[in-house]
Amino acid sequence: xxxxxxxxxxxxxxxxxxxxxxxxxxxxxxxxxxxxxxxxxxxxxxxxxxxxxxxxxxxxxxxxxxxxxxxxxxxxxxxxxxxxxxxxxxxxxxxxxxxxxxxxxxxxxxxxxxxxxxxxxxxxxxxxxxxxxxxxxxxxxxxxxxxxxxxxxxxxxxxxxxxxxxxxxxxxxxxxxxxxxxxxxxxxxxxxxxxxxxxxxxxxxxxxxxxxxxxxxxxxxxxxxxxxxxxxxxxxxxxxxxxxxxxxxxxxxxxxxxxxxxxxxxxxxxxxxxxxxxxxxxxxxxxxxxxxxx
Numbered sequence: 001x002x003x004x005x006x007x008x009x010x011x012x013x014x015x016x017x018x019x020x021x022x023x024x025x026x027x028x029x030x031x032x033x034x035x036x037x038x039x040x041x042x043x044x045x046x047x048x049x050x051x052x053x054x055x056x057x058x059x060x061x062x063x064x065x066x067x068x069x070x071x072x073x074x075x076x077x078x079x080x081x082x083x084x085x086x087x088x089x090x091x092x093x094x095x096x097x098x099x100x101x102x103x104x105x106x107x108x109x110x111x112x113x114x115x116x117x118x119x120x121x122x123x124x125x126x127x128x129x130x131x132x133x134x135x136x137x138x139x140x141x142x143x144x145x146x147x148x149x150x151x152x153x154x155x156x157x158x159x160x161x162x163x164x165x166x167x168x169x170x171x172x173x174x175x176x177x178x179x180x181x182x183x184x185x186x187x188x189x190x191x192x193x194x195x196x197x198x199x200x201x202x203x204x205x206x207x208x209x210x211x212x213x214x215x216x217x218x219x220x221x222x223x224x225x226x227x228x229x230x231x232x233x234x235x236x237x238x239x240x241x242x243x244x245x246x247x248x249x250x251x252x253x254x255x256x257x258x259x260x261x262x263x264x265x266x267x268x269x270x271x272x273x274x275x276x277x278x279x280x281x282x283x284x285x286x287x288x289x290x291x292x293x294x
Contacts, residue, residue: 002030003237011035013088015043021225061115084123086116086137094150112156132175139180141255168245177244184251185213186223218253
């Protein structure tokens, strides 16, 4: 018996990272998973690998009709939707506040926050009709504490946390639970690619980030996508029936540690290893690319 036997789940951003790990784990625990992404090759390959209980759909979470289409598909094929996992995201606009292009800000908020709103908006009517449901959204420790991520990313994640709380109050009487997950440092090459780095630099950044996190957080291991997937599994399962409006922190204790003077020295050493001036150029180029997505 799996913890999600026969549950119907939608996961956005399911072709890589936390989403991919969640698709794998949820399938293993008995769920029927519809997952969306814009990385079609990766998504199709994952669905083929996992078998008939995994269905991939192309989904740009900035487009409401594509989110609604996935929900309609779930209801048409399986007759219900038990779990909506709003997970899609990316690094987004970065830099000093005066340097962020307004269009890059808009795109970042569309992908990171507006998509969560759209997921909730379109899933809740189905869940109300069936009398139960669970909504999970990927936030971040950056939404709970300053200085942990770029401005727009942090603001979007804080908005997710608060929207989760207010919606949980609204829909609780319909037996719908609404929670968020707040990962800490999850070191993968995807992080570096989000900064606009080429693959080799992104892989190097992932290794250095893992070492940096091990050095500064209480649990001396970098976070893995599977760690977050396990937290999502608990929230999706009936084991968390009495939990709603919660922001579940999954960060190895990073958020609660005291910021020490030596952290600045470690960060400076980390920046030297990365060739920080080069990364600043990559970030500027990335902001320009994001702005063009508007």
